[in-house]
Amino acid sequence: MITLLKWEHTLKTFSQNYNSRRKNHNYYQKKIPDHLTDAIISGKSFLLSCHRNPDGDAIGSMMAMALALIAMNKEVTIYNVSPIPYNFYFLPETHLCSQSILADKTFDIAMSFDSPLAFMMGEEFLNASSNAQLLNVDHHINNELYGTYNWIDTEASAVGVMVYKILRKLDVDLNLDMASCIYCSIITDTGSFRYGSTNEEAMRVAGKLLSIGVDPWYMAKNIYESHPIERLTLMADTMKTLTISAENRVATLTINHSTFMKNKGDLSLIDGIINFPRSIRGIEIAILFYEFQPGMVGISIRSKGNVNVTEIGKLL
């Protein structure tokens, strides 16, 4: 646990230094700032990234934007610290996403998606984008506004919805590939239209995407029903650690390092496991501890009610 805190402190300090180099123009709003689309139109070379260990919203929004920029004849580099998780690799052109950036390559525009903190894109991205205009597109309330232009719409169900609006404003001819990526964003961040983040705008945009030809079952099958067998063996081992406390209101699961490694040692296999303890009747908070490296423990916290899990996260 102590190792984890030290690690987070180092990264936090790094991103604070990075922030001080920026002149921020901040937009907490639903409407796309003109500066953002003007920058996209005038830029020629682009570097796109999203947070490490990306989820469906991060990848979907980044890839939809990348496909649109390619269609606009821009030069595009797509980067992530982590590999694309197995259940998102089916999305169009994900093979273009690289885990390294060409040394000495410079960019007019860098864009980040779904990433409240700068360090989540990694040092390589921050160095490569240091002379570029950085466009920060996100919906997290705790976004640290590290971009040259920051567009934060906290009411957006998914960053994919925000990218949809950018593409509409840019008059991009939205094709099936782009629509599939945006649909992936929306269904993963709304828990397939179940979470409180689901709203009318998300439903409306999803409807438009279906009219372009998105096949909901094809998408769901690839995202939710394409697990390697180790996902189930990891879940079986993890469920044995279930602990219920605080008068049956808190459920905890633990994945120690040997269990993690025995079941393929792949972080993307952990995604979603926390929803099972949360699904127990009466449980208000679910906590998952996962030791992904010896002595390095990640923590996921989910609530099912009015508990503010961000505050608990700060205590830990």
Ligand SMILES: [Mn+2]
């Ligand atoms: Mn998101």
